[in-house]
Amino acid sequence: MTGELDAGAVLPVDERVIDVRDLRMRYGTKDVLDGVSFTARRGEVLALLGPNGAGKTTTIEILEGFRMRSAGQVSVLGLDPASGGEGWRARLGVVLQSWRDHGKWRVRELLQHLGTYYAPYSTAEIRKPWPVDELLDVVGLTPQAGQRVMRLSGGQRRRLDVAIGIVGRPELLFLDEPTTGFDPAARREFHDLVHRLTDVDETTILLTTHDLDEAEKLADRIVILNGGRIIADGSADELSRRVTGLTEVRWTRDGRRFIHSAQDATGFVRQLFLQYGEDIDDLEVRRNSLEDTYMKLVLDAEGGAR
Structure with a gap:
């Protein structure tokens, strides 16, 4: 064709x-x-x-x-x-x-x-x-x-x-x-x-x-x-969000380290800065790597095929 x-x-x-x-x-x-x-x-x-x-x-x-x-x-x-x-x-x-x-x-x-x-x-x-x-x-x-x-x-x-x-x-x-x-x-x-x-x-x-x-x-x-x-x-x-909807947000405030898993990382970070502003240091937003996502998807598919 x-x-x-x-x-x-x-x-x-x-x-x-x-x-x-x-x-x-x-x-x-x-x-x-x-x-x-x-x-x-x-x-x-x-x-x-x-x-x-x-x-x-x-x-x-x-x-x-x-x-x-x-x-x-x-x-x-x-x-x-x-x-x-x-x-x-x-x-x-x-x-x-x-x-x-x-x-x-x-x-x-x-x-x-x-x-x-x-x-x-x-x-x-x-x-x-x-x-x-x-x-x-x-x-x-x-x-x-x-x-x-x-x-x-x-x-x-x-x-x-x-x-x-x-x-x-x-x-x-x-x-x-x-x-x-x-x-x-x-x-x-x-x-x-x-x-x-x-x-x-x-x-x-x-x-x-x-x-x-x-x-x-x-x-x-x-x-x-x-x-x-x-x-x-x-x-x-998109594939990372498919595997898990949670994103890990890490930050430091007043010398203390915080970790939070958020469904909406952008919204959470926005609220964080509205609340604490310049007191926030070392901000990190971590989604699953593609390797993590790939392995989960392949293993799930192979498990479902058995």
Whole structure:
């Protein structure tokens, strides 16, 4: 099926970069995906989370057009991935966990070469590839432009992986475990790059990661898969409130430490300042971390499946 899908989605059709309805995948007698439905809007970072075997890889391969589904409706950039041609693929970017080729290429030459593959598909509707110098600047590789790929550090190589994925200025970018092996500084720089892609270029990003802290920092929305079904869909704050409506508020007054669990943390803090004003010190508002929320949701789902 091609074109738009209408299943009562909240997003307008022209904002739905990804639209999945009742997606099913069966291998023999095993249901790997069992009625998966979700959407992603233009410029959104959507994190797809779940334990190993949850169905994440199968879902992404179907969205990328590399695997045929058993049933359901899927629209990616307005087309069914099963029938997307080269022009459609030119609008996608994919960053895998690792690459093992191109070692003898110099960075600038490699990106220039890869950019030529996208040029024939540039139209009024499809964005032109990045100019190489601009792309090098975006991913922070301008100083390494003349280096051979094999000479890059791990963090620099990962930036090149991203540059390869976005050289065609994709409308939709798939990121698979993008910061595996990064040190904290490189991870922070990569997060800044992701925000630049979504804010400046309105790139939609589908992110898979086992780093829940990274998902919490990057994702506008989080979809959690378990056992081939979606068990949660929302922002990190929304999912946290779903697990427990209470938020822990901590503060110091007159040298004494106080802790209070509040249903409405914002309202409680407002009342606290109205009552004590400048006597309040060291105020902290703590919701469940995404890791806490994720573990609770997965464990509850697995308990209910027994």
